[in-house]
């Protein structure tokens with residue numbers, strides 16, 4: 001079994017929920033992929049880190065993050081996988097709105113200014129959440145090299161991220177999960 005096939009098995013087992021749901025975009029769907037059940041699972045999280053690092057191994061970046069909450073465990077899994085392989089990757093979290101006390105930051109964690117950054121997501125439907133993170137990173141002076149997601153739902157995220165001039169990659173699609 002490869003890391004990717006093992007990850008797909010975990011997603012099918014833990015995350016795919018059939019039933020009518022309302023998504024972040026307000027759209028309706030017949031299934032939900034509850035990726036937090038995977039990205040916060042002790043066996044699956046290391047797979048997420050390795051599979052996602054492999055997906056973007058040819059890209060040059062040294063910081064990774066995205067819009068909280070779905071992106072957070074993906075970014076930290078990548079950080080830990082890179083460290084386990086003897087490398088270094090810093091992570092950041094884009095808040096949905098700037099914190100109103102303390103340091104009043106929109107982006108927590110490593111400073112992205114002047115750095116090459118990968119924006120990640122656990123799953124993308126419209127790509128709106130990923131693009132919100134892209135905008136926040138750009139406002140903070142970071143250069144986004146690409147958007148990478150664990151599961152792509154095949155519902156326009158690739159096109160929308162592409163229209164924003166960015167490369168879009170995903171590790172797993174609906175066919176992999178038997179949902180297409």
Ligand SMILES: O=P(O)(O)OC[C@H]1O[C@H](OP(=O)(O)OP(=O)(O)O)[C@H](O)[C@@H]1O
Nearest residue numbers: 024025068069070124125126127128129
């Ligand atoms: O591509 P999109 O149309 O933006 O949809 C995907 C987003 O929806 C989910 O998060 P959600 O908004 O439910 O919030 P959460 O991460 O805080 O749980 C998921 O983690 C993505 O961030």
Ligand SMILES: O=C(O)c1cc(=O)[nH]c(=O)[nH]1
Nearest residue numbers: 023024032033034123125
């Ligand atoms: O579009 C979403 O909100 C969404 C879809 C999905 O399958 N999983 C998820 O966490 N969010």
